[in-house]
Amino acid sequence: MLHSRTLLAATVAVFGLFAGPDARAETPPDTLIQAWAIDDIISLDPAEIFEFTASEIAGNSYEGLIGYDPMDVTKIYGKIAESWEVAADGMSISFKIKPGRTFASGNPITAEDVVFSLTRAVKLDKSPAFILTQFGLNADNVDQMVTQEGDDTVVFRMDKPYAPTLVLYCLTATVGFVVDKQTVMANEQNGDFGYEWLKTNYAGSGPFSIREWRANEAVVLERNENYSGDAAPMARVIYRHIPEGATQRLLLEQGDIDIARSLTAEELDAVRANADLKIQEGPKGSIYYLGLNQKNENLSKPEVRQAMKYLVDYQAIADTIMKGKVTVHQAFLPKGFLGALEDTPFSLDVAKAKELLAAAGVPDGFSVTMDTRNTPEITGIAQAIQQTMAQAGIQMELIPGDGQQTLTKYRARNHDIYIGRWGPDYQDPHTNADTFARNPDNSDDAASKPLAWRNAWDIPDMTAKADAAVLEGDAGKRGEMYLEIQKEHQETSPFVIMFQEIEVSAMRSNVNGFIVGPSFNDNNFAHVTK
Amino acid sequence: MSDTTANGGRESALLRFLWKTVKLLATVALTFLGLLLATFLIGRVVPVDPVLAVIGDRAPQSVYDRVYVELGLDRPLYEQFWLYLEKVFTGDFGQSFLTKRDIVDDIRRVFPATLELATVAILIGTLFGIPLGVWAAVRQGRFADQFVRVFGLIGYSAPIFWLGLLGLLVFYARLHWVAGPGRIDIAYEYSITAKTGLLLLDSAMQGEWDAFKNVFSHIILPASLLGYFSMAYISRMTRSFMLNELAQEYVTTARVKGVPEWRIIWVHALGNAAVPLVTVVALSYANLLEGSVLTETVFAWPGLGQYLTNSLQNADMNAVLGGTLVIGAIFVGLNLLSDLLYNLLDPRVRRHA
Numbered sequence: 017m018l019h020s021r022t023l024l025a026a027t028v029a030v031f032g033l034f035a036g037p038d039a040r041a042e043t044p045p046d047t048l049i050q051a052w053a054i055d056d057i058i059s060l061d062p063a064e065i066f067e068f069t070a071s072e073i074a075g076n077s078y079e080g081l082i083g084y085d086p087m088d089v090t091k092i093y094g095k096i097a098e099s100w101e102v103a104a105d106g107m108s109i110s111f112k113i114k115p116g117r118t119f120a121s122g123n124p125i126t127a128e129d130v131v132f133s134l135t136r137a138v139k140l141d142k143s144p145a146f147i148l149t150q151f152g153l154n155a156d157n158v159d160q161m162v163t164q165e166g167d168d169t170v171v172f173r174m175d176k177p178y179a180p181t182l183v184l185y186c187l188t189a190t191v192g193f194v195v196d197k198q199t200v201m202a203n204e205q206n207g208d209f210g211y212e213w214l215k216t217n218y219a220g221s222g223p224f225s226i227r228e229w230r231a232n233e234a235v236v237l238e239r240n241e242n243y244s245g246d247a248a249p250m251a252r253v254i255y256r257h258i259p260e261g262a263t264q265r266l267l268l269e270q271g272d273i274d275i276a277r278s279l280t281a282e283e284l285d286a287v288r289a290n291a292d293l294k295i296q297e298g299p300k301g302s303i304y305y306l307g308l309n310q311k312n313e314n315l316s317k318p319e320v321r322q323a324m325k326y327l328v329d330y331q332a333i334a335d336t337i338m339k340g341k342v343t344v345h346q347a348f349l350p351k352g353f354l355g356a357l358e359d360t361p362f363s364l365d366v367a368k369a370k371e372l373l374a375a376a377g378v379p380d381g382f383s384v385t386m387d388t389r390n391t392p393e394i395t396g397i398a399q400a401i402q403q404t405m406a407q408a409g410i411q412m413e414l415i416p417g418d419g420q421q422t423l424t425k426y427r428a429r430n431h432d433i434y435i436g437r438w439g440p441d442y443q444d445p446h447t448n449a450d451t452f453a454r455n456p457d458n459s460d461d462a463a464s465k466p467l468a469w470r471n472a473w474d475i476p477d478m479t480a481k482a483d484a485a486v487l488e489g490d491a492g493k494r495g496e497m498y499l500e501i502q503k504e505h506q507e508t509s510p511f512v513i514m515f516q517e518i519e520v521s522a523m524r525s526n527v528n529g530f531i532v533g534p535s536f537n538d539n540n541f542a543h544v545t546k
Numbered sequence: 547m548s549d550t551t552a553n554g555g556r557e558s559a560l561l562r563f564l565w566k567t568v569k570l571l572a573t574v575a576l577t578f579l580g581l582l583l584a585t586f587l588i589g590r591v592v593p594v595d596p597v598l599a600v601i602g603d604r605a606p607q608s609v610y611d612r613v614y615v616e617l618g619l620d621r622p623l624y625e626q627f628w629l630y631l632e633k634v635f636t637g638d639f640g641q642s643f644l645t646k647r648d649i650v651d652d653i654r655r656v657f658p659a660t661l662e663l664a665t666v667a668i669l670i671g672t673l674f675g676i677p678l679g680v681w682a683a684v685r686q687g688r689f690a691d692q693f694v695r696v697f698g699l700i701g702y703s704a705p706i707f708w709l710g711l712l713g714l715l716v717f718y719a720r721l722h723w724v725a726g727p728g729r730i731d732i733a734y735e736y737s738i739t740a741k742t743g744l745l746l747l748d749s750a751m752q753g754e755w756d757a758f759k760n761v762f763s764h765i766i767l768p769a770s771l772l773g774y775f776s777m778a779y780i781s782r783m784t785r786s787f788m789l790n791e792l793a794q795e796y797v798t799t800a801r802v803k804g805v806p807e808w809r810i811i812w813v814h815a816l817g818n819a820a821v822p823l824v825t826v827v828a829l830s831y832a833n834l835l836e837g838s839v840l841t842e843t844v845f846a847w848p849g850l851g852q853y854l855t856n857s858l859q860n861a862d863m864n865a866v867l868g869g870t871l872v873i874g875a876i877f878v879g880l881n882l883l884s885d886l887l888y889n890l891l892d893p894r895v896r897r898h899a
Contacts, residue, residue, distance in 0.1 A: 044733060051846075055856055058599070058644055066602045141612070143605035215646045230655065231645035232856060233848035254732060258846045262711055263727050266719050272726050418859045423603060424595040441604060463607050 042271050046251040048527070048544055051258035051267055052277035055232050061214040062133075062193035064142040068439075068536045069255070071190050073235060075537030076253070078193035078220035081111050081130060081170075082184060086298075086533030086540070089352060089443045092184055096125055096194050096221075097170075100184075106177030106489060109184075113168045117244035119196040120218070120225040125244075127164045132197040134162045134172070136209045144191040147441060151178060151186075179489055181354070185444040190537050195219045223248045223542035232257050248542045249529075268293060268522060274546065275523040275530065280392060281339040287522040294525045297340070298532030301350040302439040302517040303448075304342065304397065306386075308510035310472040312432050314384065315510065319376035325512050326372070327405045329364040334515060337396040342515035347502040348452035350516045352534055353445050354491060355498030357506065369408045381409025386433040387422040388414045397514075398435050426470055429460075437517070438467065440535065445498045449482045452511060453501050471510045478504065574878055578871065582634075585870045586627050589863040599643045599860035630867070639871075640864035644857065649868035652853065657872060658743025659729060660842075660849035663772065664834035666746075666765055670773030671780055672827055676816075678777070679784025683792060684811060694781055701778035706771060710844035713767050725763040727846035734760045768845040772838060776830040783826045787819035794818075821892045828884040835876045 043049045056067040065074050082100070085091040094100070097111040117125045138148050138158040152175025153161050161173040174183065186192065196219040203213035210219075218226035223245065224237040237253040256273065258264050264276040265283045269290065279287065287293045308315040308324065315321065330344045347357035373379055388398040395416065402412045412433070417425070426434045440447040455468035455475050462469055481501050488494040505511070519532050519539075529543040597613050605613075618626050633640060639649035682694035717723045725731065730745055734757040738749045746765070749758040791797065792815050800810050837851025850869060857865035 047732060049732060055644075058602075059646055066604055141609060143601045143609055145609070146604075146606045230848070231642075231647065231652065232656075232852055256728065256846065257848065258727060259843055260846070263714070263844055263846060266714055267726050270719060270726060272731075418594070420594045420598050420860050421592075423598055424593055427595070427598075427603075465607055 043274055044252075045546065046249075048250045048253045048275070048541060048546065049256060049273045050254070050275040050277055051256050051264040051273045053259045054235060054255050054257045055259070057229065057231070057235070059142075059215045060218065060226060060229055061140075061142075061211060062190050062195060062220075063137040063140045063145070063211070064215065065190045066144045066441075069235075071536040072539045073226065073237065073255075074190045074193060074220075075222075075539060076541060077218065077222040077224045077226050077237060077240075078190070078195070079222050080189075080192045080194065081187050083188055084185075084443065086531055086538040089534060090354075092181075092188075096130065102180045106180070108171055108173040109180065110165070111170045111172065113170065115168065117221065118242050119199070119221040120240045120242050121196050121199050122242050123196055123198050125194065125196075125221055127166075127168050127170050129197045130170045130194050131162055131164045132200075133194045134170075134192065135159060136195070136200075137191050138162075140209060140211055144189065144441070147186050147189050147191050151175065151183065176487060177489070178486055179444075179446075179491075179494055181491060182444045182446050182486060185442045189442045194221065196221070224253060245542075249545045250541065253541055253544075265522075268524070271524065274527050275521050277521055279520070279522050281337065281341055284340055284520060284522060292525055293522055294527075295340075295520060295522055296530060296532060297518050297520045299343075299350075299352060299534065300439070300517040300519045300532075300536075301352070301443075301534050302437050303345065303348065303350055303513055304435075304437050304515040304517070306401070306512035306514070307426070307431070307434040307436060307467060307471045308512070309429060309431050309433070309470075310474075310510055311429060312384065314376075314378060314382045315432065317376040317378075318508065319372040320378065321508070321510050323369040323372035323376070323408065324405070324410075325362045326365040326369040327408055327410065328362070328401055328512060328514055329404050330360070330514055331363065333397055333400050337400060338393065338515065341393075341518055341520055343518060344514070345516035346513050347506055348448045348509075348511065348513060349445050349498060349502060350440065350448070350534075353440070353443065353448075355445050355495035355502070357499055357502040359503075359506070361506065364404055366404070366407045373408060373410075379409075381411065383411040383413065384432045385413045385415050386435055387425055387431045388416050388435055389419050389422050390416045391419075394435055394437075401435075427465070429470055429472055434470075439517075443534065445494075446482075446486050449485065449498060449501060452509070453505055454479045454482045467511070473510050577878060578874055581870055581874045582631070582867060583627065585867055586630065586863070587623075589858075589861060589866055590623060592858070592861060594859070594861040596643065596861035596863060599862055639868045642857065642865040643862045644860055644865065649864050652865065653850075653868055653872055654743065656837075656848060656850050656853040659847060660835060660837045660851065662744045662746060663765060663769055663841075663847060663849060664831060666769035667772035667834050668776055668827065668831045670770055671776030671830060674773070675777035675780030676784050676823070679781035680788055680811060680816060682781065682785045683788035686789060691785075694785070698778035698781050701774045705840075706775065706838065707840045707844060709771055709774075710768070710841055713771055714844070717767055724767045725760060727844070729761065729764055729847065730757065731760050731764075768841050768847060772834055772841055776834065779830055780823075780826060784819065784823060787822055788815055791815040791819050817891075821888060824884050824887045824891065828880045832877050832880045836873050 052069060054069045057070045058067060059065055060070065062074055062078055065071055079095045081095065081097040082092055083095045094114065096113060096117065098114040100109055100111045102109050113125065113127045113130060119125060134148065135158045137145055138153050139155045141155065163171050165171050195214065199219040200210035200214055203210045205212055216229060221244070223240055223243050225240045227236040227238045229235045234257060235255040239248050239251050258267065261279050261283050265279055265286065267273045268276040284295060287295060308321055310316045334342050334344050344360050345351065346360045346362055349356040351358060373381060386398060388394055398414050402414060405412045422434065425431050451466040452468060454466055455473060456464055456479055458469060458472060458474040468475060478501060481497065485494055485497040485501070488497060521530065521532065523530065526546045528545050531540040533539055596617060596619065597610055600613050601609055614620060618629060641648055642652055645652055678694050682691045685691050714726065718726045738745065738752055738754050738757050741748050745761040746758060749761055797810055797815060800814055837849045837854065839851040839855045841847065842849045842852045854866060854869040857869065
């Protein structure tokens with residue numbers, strides 16, 4: 017036994033040698049450390065950024081022409097622009113650039129930079145470019161559509177008189193952020209507008225500058241000393257890639273990180289009980305929904321679609337599995353958007369669902385599959401739905417898959433039911449109407465493939481209504497139009513819209529000033545103190 | 547006459563050596579080619595659309611179609627593979643869709659993290675595993691043997707995910723003996739410049755002993771866990787090799803000669819058991835070097851396992867192929883190394899060579 021005691025003593029000695037109070041470090045006072053899963057970042061170029069984490073980073077390191085108050089999105093204000101004016105015919109908007117502001121490089125922000133940034137995004141034609149090109153811009157005409165007039169004015173022209181708020185909100189998206197032309201073009205190779213360089217580098221003017229991005233490891237931001245607004249209190253903001261919620265919680269409790277971004281409902285309960293920690297939440301625009309493929313014979317029956325909306329126990333899921341992380345919401349426009357419908361007519365009602373199934377000619381139910389992303393939350397929701405569906409005889413088989421795997425199948429319309437989450441691309445109602453309530457061409461090789469197309473829902477009339485709403489200049493009337501579309505959509509669509517997301521972050525109680533906005537590029541830590 | 551014989555002998559030895567080298571190179575080349583082909587095909591069979599990793603879920607169809615062509619996915623499979631091979635031969639492993647960096651740079655960043663963890667782990671596994679195995683063999687059937695067996699069994703069968711979290715909870719959160727997940731504390735991160743990427747080595751070479759201590763305090767828990775797993779395997783194998791040796795006649799002879807028992811066990815028997823043990827240790831090391839996804843996830847360790855898994859899930863084939871090549875190279879390399887050690891340790895092989 018001497019031997020085992022020696023081994024044990026040796027182990028303890030090794031640990032003891034390196035133990036000590038400094039093994040447990042506090043975060044430095046001028047550094048904010050956040051734990052999040054940052055493996056969704058695929059680019060740092062605003063012309064390409066479309067993912068949650070990268071959007072948030074861009075929101076704190078770049079600036080657009082205009083912005084809005086995250087607490088009240090109807091309040092739009094100028095960031096790089098001092099003022100703007102919509103032309104009488106509604107076909108263009110002129111932006112006057114604020115004088116005397118600079119990029120992190122020290123270069124002045126000019127009208128030329130703005131024109132360069134917008135035309136560059138259109139010409140590069142990366143994923144988010146459609147937010148700009150939907151106004152009739154393309155690589156060939158953008159040099160005539162977006163131009164500099166005089167020293168300090170940029171004119172943005174469109175092919176139709178779109179609702180001005182739509183255009184303005186689109187320009188607040190990350191694709192409209194302004195890059196430093198001089199810095200970017202100094203790194204141009206083979207006419208790529210500096211894309212090869214900027215996708216892993218930085219050329220912006222926000223309160224922080226991006227020092228480095230180590231993929232799947234960390235992103236380091238530093239205070240931009242040339243920022244034209246008030247300097248950020250934090251000298252450094254670091255995102256650490258900690259995919260596991262349980263690990264995030266441990267680190268937060270120990271004080272090794274300041275903010276944990278992706279805790280589960282259960283972990284959040286533990287945080288609530290801890291006096292050293294606190295919770296901050298903000299409603300997000302993301303929506304959880306089921307997409308019922310209309311190529312499936314059973315699902316294409318209107319009564320079946322209706323019945324399924326009565327076979328989800330919305331409140332129970334929101335109170336347990338997703339406690340604190342969602343609210344029940346049943347229309348395609350999230351709360352906070354112009355014209356959002358807040359009625360929630362559906363609740364679990366098995367008797368009613370059975371009646372509807374009988375009327376559809378399937379009184380004993382049927383078998384169906386649901387492609388389910390293998391994250392704990394989506395799986396939990398799916399299993400709850402599976403149980404309530406079974407009460408009316410619908411045998412739902414869950415097919416688990418990785419995110420890209422389920423998505424591949426969904427985009428090819430090979431699913432029966434898909435459980436998904438959809439976040440708006442910008443703050444205007446058109447962003448969700450465009451995908452949930454428009455389907456210009458339902459053929460397999462359509463040029464545009466919105467969510468309505470993915471579920472093979474052919475809706476020429478509703479598409480026309482959504483198109484009309486885009487051109488309505490009067491916000492009040494426009495809101496009414498969206499309400500009407502949503503009411504019809506809520507009753508007839510093959511989308512079982514269930515919840516709106518609430519983003520919840522857990523942080524040390526000394527962290528103040530973190531703002532959780534409606535979209536990820538509104539999440540702001542420029543005023544955080546600790 | 548004798549001169550020509552000597553010359554002929556030298557020439558034929560040279561020829562034999564050349565032939566051996568050529569054979570070896572051909573085997574290695576074929577192994578790599580097979581590895582690439584298999585990985586490539588698996589990547590194309592996985593029901594994941596690689597375009598999605600590049601453009602995300604929102605892009606319009608026109609962007610999708612353009613990227614599909616840019617990635618060469620419209621060409622026949624054999625052509626895609628050939629194009630890839632052509633590039634690999636010129637040393638261009640392509641770019642990762644996900645990290646937007648050259649594969650070589652990515653691997654240079656993630657592999658040292660895994661290498662460092664695996665090396666510390668295999669040291670722990672070997673330093674504890676071999677004595678435990680010897681001890682169990684010597685006390686065969688007695689308490690010590692049972693103890694080592696049960697201790698090893700737990701290491702072999704407990705889910706590492708669970709053990710990892712438990713380890714963090716006890717040693718990091720409760721006892722504060724070790725640092726938490728990650729490789730180094732932020733405070734030390736910029737005090738050392740990455741030369742080898744192995745933080746223990748870098749900090750020691752630069753004389754940053756506080757940073758060294760911090761890195762050690764981060765690595766010791768995950769390395770001990772992985773080491774525990776290797777230890778379980780190594781101790782079982784040591785035990786069985788030792789039992790085999792201890793039953794040999796030379797052991798009896800040595801005992802009759804009056805050689806001290808410790809010398810019989812640790813020098814005579816273990817010396818002979820060491821030959822097959824080299825392969826066992828080398829294989830355990832190779833397994834560790836592939837990167838352990840679960841350990842890396844729990845401990846937020848930015849290593850090869852996480853990189854490869856993430857790439858595979860997103861059908862980022864350049865990254866997957868690059869990573870596979872590295873793992874292939876590790877296996878081939880360690881195999882060669884253990885062959886070499888065989889030569890050194892086993893007099894019979896040495897004489898034949």
